Amino acid sequence: GRGLELEGSSTPTSHRLLAYSDALLSIIATVMILPVAHTKIHPDQKLGESIQQLLLAKIAVYLMTFLIVTVAWAAHVRLFQVIKLIDDVLALLNLACMMIITFLPYTFSLMASFPEVPFGIFLFSVCAVVIGLIQAVIVVYGFYHPHLLNHEIQVSENQNFYKRRILKIILRGPVLCFLAAIFSFFFIPLSYVLLGLVIVFPHLTRFITWCKTRIVGQREEEEEHHSLETFTFYLSEPLSKERVEAFSDGVYAIVATLLILDICEDNVPDPREVREKFHGSLLEALSEYGPNYLAYFGSFVTIGLLWFVHHSLFLYVTKATRLMELLNILSLAFIGGLPLAYQLTSEFAEKSHNELEAIQVSCVITFFASIFQFAIWTTALLHERETLHPFAQYGGNEHAFMFAKLALYPCVSLGAFFLTCLLSEFSTAIFHLMQIVIPFAFLALRIFVRISLAVIKSMVSLSRRKAVLSEEEEACLSPTETLS
């Protein structure tokens, strides 16, 4: 049997399967923003109240779904760091796992609509347990066919040790969920606490260990580094940079395309209405939607440039630590909120007293999305030797420019926020025009940094040449030697 299987060798590397899983998971994580963004708000209603209403229910669903799906994604990444080759059985098991994960947002919506009914939380927990079990089956299958495993584990003698540890990491969440499912019939609050624990647990242990190393090993930097390493080993390796990028790309891509869907569904005028109301003039009918187009292009530019900043940053990231991953996920959670910002600013454009509040919400979302990107960068700088490419380290060629890129959006969104407070005539039109102008700021920035770098370089080389020339005078060397 074994010989035949190796000969048949339908065991390619898992690259495409993983890319597909990343795409699925990132879309599922983000797609729950749509019910939030599509909540109808009457233009006469005060936005303040309706936002509070939204915050309590649908945004909570969105955020929790996002975090839970990212937890499932992280488990998936860990799993396929152990299993490197995929055969048909594993591919089918993985698809089954994806199917249950896509069902999670629905169970979560049930839970949010009926928080006091045990069935919602029961269904959710059961799904989580099934996902855990499928992943455990994948691990067991992988260890039963060792040629599918990671090379390091394949050659190690402690395969059983690895197997038990990986199963323990994977089944930790499902066991908590299983308890939650049981308690859902007796005492629902405990179930919620248990589910919350599933999300927070990895980060909590990380934080506790971090505090410990801070308190105990504060003096000797060497020791801290050491304990940090044993810790990352303990909770297994950090996630692969490639998959972090793929997941992030999925989120940015779906957010950018959700916008056009809204435009296509809401802003194509009805032929009958055009005939009756606008005397058959399509242009006149479309001019009503002018602010929506502006909002669309403004939002798309914002998403595109935030992706661009993320892309530029991760070009120079050589290894993403767990804290950087957490910050990245928080940034993505706010990126996922951008369709809501678009909806608010296009809905309340120039026709209601909520206009400024809508702009403020947009600014807050953009600010948090970009400030977490900035935090990834500062965190990376703390351990720059391990995490960053030399170009981006202190004194590297790209360091100043990277800083400027990352600082741009936090500054702009803060600035826009304060403008809404100071100027009562600030409008969505101005806001969106600001958004559209920013890419040119990027290019201007690039040119400015280049010119100033060139000036500094020429000054440095000038002073160096002077020094060389004075040395020359002293030592009387031939000029060709110094110039070469």
Next chain:
Amino acid sequence: GRGLELEGSSTPTSHRLLAYSDALLSIIATVMILPVAHTKIHPDQKLGESIQQLLLAKIAVYLMTFLIVTVAWAAHVRLFQVIKLIDDVLALLNLACMMIITFLPYTFSLMASFPEVPFGIFLFSVCAVVIGLIQAVIVVYGFYHPHLLNHEIQVSENQNFYKRRILKIILRGPVLCFLAAIFSFFFIPLSYVLLGLVIVFPHLTRFITWCKTRIVGQREEEEEHHSLETFTFYLSEPLSKERVEAFSDGVYAIVATLLILDICEDNVPDPREVREKFHGSLLEALSEYGPNYLAYFGSFVTIGLLWFVHHSLFLYVTKATRLMELLNILSLAFIGGLPLAYQLTSEFAEKSHNELEAIQVSCVITFFASIFQFAIWTTALLHERETLHPFAQYGGNEHAFMFAKLALYPCVSLGAFFLTCLLSEFSTAIFHLMQIVIPFAFLALRIFVRISLAVIKSMVSLSRRKAVLSEEEEACLSPTETLS
């Protein structure tokens, strides 16, 4: 200037930018199925008529958008086969290009709603022209900074020749669109003909050349091969397999996740309704949605397995020819129609006289999606030396299994279609259960093929051993030597 730029060296390979573009483009191509799927059909209305109504407007919009976006995608792939490294300016230009492409579906919706008004087609053509111009700027920028180019072009002496040819290929479509924009104010039908030409043109020229080689070079296979090669050179290289896979993955992923969005928006019961209608029993309220869950899981399994078949096929495809790419895009266009199939079968489950027609539509969509996959495979077999891995060629280990995998869905969907004609009691529930059972058929197939292969092998080795033994008796060799 130049030295500084090379030192700054923010010129990585374009991998991540291309993956992101593929994700964006595949989602945009597919997302227009949503207005089709969300068209409300009264349960009492005859499905036959409403389908005709749909076919005429929204499905046409979907299909045309899909084809146009794939044309834009193909141009994008060609472009970045020439330009291999990306700097900030190129990344921003690419994002600008993506922004205009995401706007295409909207202009197309306008065109479909107001076919007789020139503004719709004018706007569409202008977008296409702008996309072409941005791509031309990218090419010019790339040739101005030759270190960004493909290595082969970089070292060749005929850079200007390449530049002109690439610009010609890229600007061919926009020039036609520019003419269409001008004619839209004088004679609209001509504009439509020109736009149709943009979509059909690459395939048309390919078909004409193919016919020529058929008629002229039918006798000598060598000659045909030769002319085929010069032809692919003429229309530049076939698209890279990696990007074909990435685009396909995007389509499969968005289709799979659009389903859960529908479930989440439509099938969470209203708390007030549960209180009043079901006496507070959530389970009873949810049991109303039972058929929808079944439809969801059935559809997800279908999409997942069609992806799996695609994945298995492309594992053994070493090079995708242009005909294979065309077939792949046609297959994907039907894959994109699966949310419509889901919507129909879940809407008309067990409560209307349209149930069987809904199943038939599902079968037709699945059949075409899978038969085009099968056609990719047969096309690949025609030139199996160039296009397929030895395992999948005639007589390869995986050949029989691959055939079985690819034939499964066409057979099943045809079978289900005929069952709806023969059995009046065939229902959506049975149909979805069939869909869910199919993965087990996959596994059974695998085991069956393995066993039969093992039987054949043992028979072959048995007969060989007999032959060896008879030789042994003749030559009196030691048994250890023959067994090794």
